[in-house]
Amino acid sequence: MRKLMMLAAMLLLAVTFTTSCKKDNKPLSLNLNPVGTLATPNDNADVKLEPNTAASVLFKWDAPDNNDGGLILYEVAFDKEGGDFSKPVTRILSDGAGVQTQLTISHKDLNKIANAAGIASLSAGKLKWTVIASKGTNARPGSASRTLQLERPAGFAENPVDLYITGSATEGGTDISKAVKLKKTEDGVFEVYTSLKAGDYYLTDKNSDGGKKYYIENGIIKEGAATVSVSGEAKTYRLNYDFTSATTKSMQVQSIGLYMSAYGTEIGTLNYIGNGVFEAPKIAVEFYQFSWGRDERYKFILHTAAGNEYQGSTNANNVAPAGQPASYFYLVPVTNAQWDNTYKFDPSADRKNVKVDVMLQPTAYTHKVTVL
Template identity: 70%
Template sequence: MKKLIRLSSVILLAIIAISACKKEGRPLNLSLTPVGTLASPADNVDVKLDPTSNGSVLFKWESAAATDGTLVLYEVAFDKAGGDFSKPVYKIVSDGAGVQTQLTLTHKDLNKIANTAGIASSTTGKLIWTVITSKGTNAKAATVSRTIQLERPAGFAENPAELYLTGSATEGGTDRAKAVKLKRVDDGVFETYTSLKAGDYILIDKAGDGGKQYYVESGIIKEGSNPVTVSGAQKTFRLNFDFTSATAKSVEIQSIGLFMSAYNTEIGTLNYTANGVFEAPNVAVEFYQFSWGRDERYKFILHTAAGLEYMGSSAQNNDPPAGKPAAYFYLLPVTNDQWNNTYKFDPSADKKHVKVDVMFTQDALTHKVTVL
């Protein structure tokens, strides 16, 4: 009997526990009221885009409401003029991971959106925008929309991360695996010192097969596979390609002079070899004797088809090179001042011969002096 009572008690407690764990099932309330008012930018605003700047456009709207007072998420949708947002060309969540009633878009972002919508560079086009409010699986577009007019500059909406030269005119030839890699000096801006001979070349954003191709026509960078033709004797160039403005520049580098300040003249000439390297294999060096001591300062002069360019140190005054970091040897554009922004030879170079190399690396235009 006691066992039966004990068993009944256990069963009763289990039933109570199960009942206590049960929760009343209620359907999730997904009801919401969509955005009804857009605050900024003004309707039909005209924005002249400058992707290289820090400019931005702030999109703002009045908040929507969920019936149960919980949070909702926002997306801003863009569509072509005349569209109905059923297939927007671009959507992006608002600031604060979608909870804020505003969205900040940089000119660079808007340039990409305009490009996606088919607005070509150097042209003007209109887009419409609205706000989509969502809660769970329920999403509702605002009852209103606005128009924004975007003026795109010359240049590309998406800049390549890397850039290479390939073709019969280049040092790497037609083997794309050996394409000449350019240095990325800024977002969308690439540069190299290299030689070109009779033949052709094209720009690619990936060494080897695949990737996008670009060419230059009348100083303008365009996407496509039309090769650039080079004629005449082999020459050395500084090539610069700026995708933010879609412009290309080339300057012939005839030689580099080793300028010694105390003599106010060049004491050696560096000629181009290959792979971005200029070399003077044997230069006699003798420091100049002043009353206070012997002077060892030097810098470089680029002889170009457009004139002389002086290259030297970022520091106005320098110490001898022993123990200095790599940046000490970097070449930067400087003035033609006889004394400032110079380097100093190692003391062991006095009355000796030296080998001087100027190299265009992926880090910088730099140089090395070796005492022979």
């Protein structure tokens, strides 16, 4: 009997729960009014874009009248001047995954939008913006829109992730698969040590067909299929390309000297052999005798058309190389201080000949000493 009563109670509870659920299962209301009031930025506000900083612009608006309290999602739509938002340049969800009545957008992203809208670098232009509100499948464009005046700096809105140099003037020739890759030193900034001979070259973001192409005109990086002409004998260069400012630098590199600190002079010369490598096949090494022992410290001097540059260790003072990680041999720009930022030869190099290679390649700027 007790079991039958418990079973009956459970059935009654289940029926009550089901009935309650049915009563609460109301159809979702998709009624929605458009956003009608835009708060900031003001109409025709002038923004001088600084995409290399953390600067941003705050877009704010008032929520539409919505009596049933349903969830509304917001997108800010940007269009070209004179556009009607039927095919906007882009739409971006508001802060908080689309639920907040504001959008914080960086100057970097606004620079990309301006570029997509046809506003060229080093020029000014206008964008229209409005807010699209949506509930379920019902999307309502705002009944109000505003204009934003944007002033773009020099440089590219979209920096390449990778960069290659190719063409008849380059070490890889015209075979795009053999294009010389550059080292990325920071976002949008690239560098390469390479040789150029008579011919032409261009830059590309892929070492295969279909990549974006760039060329240099009066020291400015431009996108397009044009090429750069090179004349005269083959020479070794350090080439720098900064897409954040669309500028480039070129420096002829003549050789690299092996500088031994105790002598205060170079004891050998490394010449360029290709693929970013400078090499000295044979240099005689003899440590300097001090009262406290024999000194084995060294670093490098880069001889360029503009003068000497020193390359050495990230450490001001170093230990012997045995058992050290690969980073021990990395090269960075250093001062000409006689003893600072030097490396140490392996003890076995004393009174021996060594082969020295400096590899200035995309993977790392490093060096290797081999005792002969």
